[in-house]
Amino acid sequence: MTEPMLRYFRDKLQDIQSEKTYETQCPFCSMQCKMQLTEQTFAARKKYTAIGIDNPTTHGRLCTKGMNAHQHAVHSSRITRPLLKKNGEFVPVSWAEALNRIKEQINLIQTEHGNDAMAVYGSASITNEEAYLLGKFARVGLQTKYIDYNGRLCMSAAATAAGQTFGADRGLTNPLSDIPHTRVIILAGTNIAECQPTIMPYFDKAKENGAYIIAIDPRETATTKIADLHLKIKPGTDAALANGLVKICIDEQLTDKDFIRTRTNGFNKLKRHIDALDLKEISEQTSVPLEHIRKAAVKFAKETSGMLFTARGIEQQTDGTAAVKAFLNMVLITGKIGKPFSGYGAITGQGNGQGAREHGQKADQLPGYRSIEIEEHRAYIAKVWGIHQDELPRKGVSAYEMIEKIDSGDIKGLFLMCSNPAVSGPNANFVKQAIKKLRFFVAVDLFISETAAFADVILPASSYLEDEGTMTNVEGRVTLREASRTCPGEAKHDWQIICDIASALGKGHYFPYTSAEEIFNELREASRGGIADYSGITYDRLRREGGIQWPCPEADHPGTGRLFEHSFAHPDHRAELSVIPNEPAVPKEKPSAGYPLYLTTGRVMSHYLTGVQTRKSSALAARHFESFVEIHPKTAADYHIEDRVLVKIESPRGSITVRSRWSEKVRKDTLFVPIHWSDTQNVNDLIGEALDPDCKMPGFKMCAVRISPI
Numbered sequence: 177m178t179e180p181m182l183r184y185f186r187d188k189l190q191d192i193q194s195e196k197t198y199e200t201q202c203p204f205c206s207m208q209c210k211m212q213l214t215e216q217t218f219a220a221r222k223k224y225t226a227i228g229i230d231n232p233t234t235h236g237r238l239c240t241k242g243m244n245a246h247q248h249a250v251h252s253s254r255i256t257r258p259l260l261k262k263n264g265e266f267v268p269v270s271w272a273e274a275l276n277r278i279k280e281q282i283n284l285i286q287t288e289h290g291n292d293a294m295a296v297y298g299s300a301s302i303t304n305e306e307a308y309l310l311g312k313f314a315r316v317g318l319q320t321k322y323i324d325y326n327g328r329l330c331m332s333a334a335a336t337a338a339g340q341t342f343g344a345d346r347g348l349t350n351p352l353s354d355i356p357h358t359r360v361i362i363l364a365g366t367n368i369a370e371c372q373p374t375i376m377p378y379f380d381k382a383k384e385n386g387a388y389i390i391a392i393d394p395r396e397t398a399t400t401k402i403a404d405l406h407l408k409i410k411p412g413t414d415a416a417l418a419n420g421l422v423k424i425c426i427d428e429q430l431t432d433k434d435f436i437r438t439r440t441n442g443f444n445k446l447k448r449h450i451d452a453l454d455l456k457e458i459s460e461q462t463s464v465p466l467e468h469i470r471k472a473a474v475k476f477a478k479e480t481s482g483m484l485f486t487a488r489g490i491e492q493q494t495d496g497t498a499a500v501k502a503f504l505n506m507v508l509i510t511g512k513i514g515k516p517f518s519g520y521g522a523i524t525g526q527g528n529g530q531g532a533r534e535h536g537q538k539a540d541q542l543p544g545y546r547s548i549e550i551e552e553h554r555a556y557i558a559k560v561w562g563i564h565q566d567e568l569p570r571k572g573v574s575a576y577e578m579i580e581k582i583d584s585g586d587i588k589g590l591f592l593m594c595s596n597p598a599v600s601g602p603n604a605n606f607v608k609q610a611i612k613k614l615r616f617f618v619a620v621d622l623f624i625s626e627t628a629a630f631a632d633v634i635l636p637a638s639s640y641l642e643d644e645g646t647m648t649n650v651e652g653r654v655t656l657r658e659a660s661r662t663c664p665g666e667a668k669h670d671w672q673i674i675c676d677i678a679s680a681l682g683k684g685h686y687f688p689y690t691s692a693e694e695i696f697n698e699l700r701e702a703s704r705g706g707i708a709d710y711s712g713i714t715y716d717r718l719r720r721e722g723g724i725q726w727p728c729p730e731a732d733h734p735g736t737g738r739l740f741e742h743s744f745a746h747p748d749h750r751a752e753l754s755v756i757p758n759e760p761a762v763p764k765e766k767p768s769a770g771y772p773l774y775l776t777t778g779r780v781m782s783h784y785l786t787g788v789q790t791r792k793s794s795a796l797a798a799r800h801f802e803s804f805v806e807i808h809p810k811t812a813a814d815y816h817i818e819d820r821v822l823v824k825i826e827s828p829r830g831s832i833t834v835r836s837r838w839s840e841k842v843r844k845d846t847l848f849v850p851i852h853w854s855d856t857q858n859v860n861d862l863i864g865e866a867l868d869p870d871c872k873m874p875g876f877k878m879c880a881v882r883i884s885p886i
């Protein structure tokens with residue numbers, strides 16, 4: 177370094193009045209990259225620098241969202257005091273006043289209309305401790321059966337499919353460290369390069385080692401770029417494509433007969449169904465050339481090891497569960513699971529998309545992946561919670577069905593934590609209308625989100641820099657997110673808010689916690705003996721070991737990297753093969769004369785979900801400050817759409833205005849719009865309300881639309 181440069185940095189350093197460092201984990205996706213944030217205070221400003229820290233999953237990597245996450249957490253629009261709506265305006269009030277109003281209104285609603293008139297809507301972006309506590313709060317604090325969460329819109333198809341097929345649902349059946357050594361990889365409806373960027377080195381390494389990669393997506397993406405074969409499928413036809421793969425393996429004797437015989441049920445039934453299917457029809461239905469389907473099937477079956485990954489592209493469909501099960505047939509008949517370098521992965525979405533679906537936020541679930549309808553499970557949890565089994569409510573309904581119950585007046589009060597359903601729910605105009613009908617609505621958020629704006633009370637929560645707790649990442653690894661920054665203003669941790677409300681309602685003795693670790697220790701007991709058994713995991717171990725993969729039933733158990741090596745989790749230890757029709761029983765919305773194009777939706781690298789957080793970050797917003805529609809130039813010509821102009825897109829449910837972006841990467845019959853914007857750019861104003869009958873997932877990835885210039 178030259179002398180003037182040295183002087184410059186010395187002077188700069190002298191300006192610094194203080195420096196603090198915080199260890200934490202990125203608040204966004206399921207990779208849960210560990211990071212350190214340095215906050216330097218100068219005379220007139222603060223400067224933040226994020227760097228990755230080593231850990232078993234991401235080895236110190238960070239993507240651009242992680243590097244800039246602090247920008248929303250330290251943003252001036254964070255809410256720092258409880259807000260009460262008075263004459264249509266939010267007014268800051270004390271916690272005592274806010275809690276008093278909440279107690280009064282909940283008591284009123286439940287006395288007049290019964291306990292089930294209150295509902296809880298949770299999130300997979302909160303910690304395990306908070307997800308667990310929210311489930312307990314609904315069942316013990318409010319004694320309502322109505323609780324569900326935003327993971328219903330995210331992981332429910334994959335979770336249901338894995339539960340039915342394997343008897344247990346952990347996103348990845350293998351550790352990520354298996355990926356570099358596998359011989360063939362199928363990526364079905366997943367855009368990992370933009371959505372889990374720090375996972376990419378595992379796949380790059382596999383490619384270097386000679387793995388053959390097959391991607392299935394209606395668009396060319398940063399992910400399909402790494403593929404050797406890209407099947408540019410017609411949206412919503414993945415179940416048929418998977419049947420085609422299975423058929424080729426069966427017809428051409430490429431199955432693993434030993435594995436089928438010793439480890440699965442249902443092969444003869446599957447074979448009869450598949451024998452009756454026609455490959456030419458499948459090729460037409462999916463618009464994937466038959467030789468490409470054949471190449472993919474043969475490659476996957478013949479290699480000695482292989483891994484198959486799915487994400488929301490095939491799962492967020494009204495037959496999402498069926499589509500995943502059809503792909504799991506392929507994994508099972510080729511024997512590609514339960515062995516080193518072979519397995520299945522549903523790539524988890526939100527930061528705690530895995531853990532938050534295990535400990536009781538789901539309508540039908542109790543902690544440890546127990547069922548609220550099984551007497552033995554009810555008895556166990558009732559004992560941990562110190563209540564009588566008969567006091568436990570039964571199962572409720574899914575997230576969107578709760579919105580329908582709000583609309584019909586069955587549900588009158590809502591407690592919403594860490595989600596923005598007025599933007600993220602399907603048929604969003606209906607969601608907004610329903611939420612406006614609530615008699616009493618409490619939202620817990622960092623900001624006045626589009627949904628919180630409808631609330632009677634908004635409570636200020638703490639962010640990832642402030643809130644300690646565990647998160648379970650993409651490979652089922654439980655990690656401890658350290659967080660030590662003090663909460664801004666009067667903001668509180670989500671778990672403290674739950675305890676405070678329980679206490680206001682006279683249920684404080686069930687919620688006596690003074691730290692996240694105390695809640696975790698109760699969660700460990702509640703999960704003991706369940707599928708997702710955390711009982712051997714402690715904060716001390718997590719600090720020492722950097723993360724532990726569940727199940728971990730003993731204090732000296734190393735955790736479980738690879739599942740199903742000797743048996744599946746069904747009582748007979750076998751996996752279930754499924755008969756899946758090419759066309760679902762409930763037909764999907766298809767293009768018609770009035771709405772001639774497919775619309776599909778998804779993500780861009782720099783924004784996260786409904787964008788409430790990332791749109792506040794100047795560095796991230798600068799990359800994409802408005803929404804857009806990806807349209808093929810030929811389709812654009814057909815509908816007189818120029819490049820980079822504002823266009824109107826309409827479906828039978830609503831209309832949005834976005835900017836056109838010509839691209840040969842997308843199919844000619846399909847438009848793509850990302851999900852990160854609201855108001856006139858909220859793509860969910862277009863999406864229909866139909867749900868997957870198995871898991872109640874909305875069909876976010878497909879509807880029929882028309883496009884016109886403005």
Ligand SMILES: Nc1nc2c(c(=O)[nH]1)N[C@H]1C(S)=C(S)[C@@H](COP(=O)(O)OP(=O)(O)OC[C@H]3O[C@@H](n4cnc5c(=O)[nH]c(N)nc54)[C@H](O)[C@@H]3O)O[C@H]1N2
Nearest residue numbers: 365366367371411412487488489525526778779781784785
């Ligand atoms: N940058 C960023 N990263 C994120 C998020 C974010 O908002 N932004 N969100 C996180 C969350 S919660 C989630 S759930 C994950 C989502 O992760 P992904 O599921 O990978 O992301 P999406 O972009 O929703 O969809 C993946 C792909 O599916 C394709 N697709 C659409 N329709 C179909 C179809 O019918 N068949 C097939 N085979 N493919 C189809 C889309 O073109 C898209 O490329 O990402 C997580 N990571």
Ligand SMILES: Nc1nc2c(c(=O)[nH]1)N[C@H]1C(S)=C(S)[C@@H](COP(=O)(O)OP(=O)(O)OC[C@H]3O[C@@H](n4cnc5c(=O)[nH]c(N)nc54)[C@H](O)[C@@H]3O)O[C@H]1N2
Nearest residue numbers: 326329330594595596600620621625637777785786788876
């Ligand atoms: N069309 C279409 N729609 C989709 C999807 C799609 O692919 N297509 N994807 C779906 C998927 S996969 C998902 S996961 C959902 C997600 O949908 P949402 O759950 O609505 O997404 P977020 O934008 O993460 O909303 C989180 C809210 O919680 C706040 N928040 C952040 N951290 C905290 C915290 O620690 N505590 C509290 N109390 N609040 C906090 C944020 O400010 C924000 O307002 O969207 C779904 N909607």
Ligand code: SF4
Nearest residue numbers: 202205208209239242
């Ligand atoms: S968004 Fe995901 S990949 Fe990027 S830093 Fe955060 S956790 Fe890591």
Ligand SMILES: [Mo]
Nearest residue numbers: 329330525526
């Ligand atoms: Mo998600």
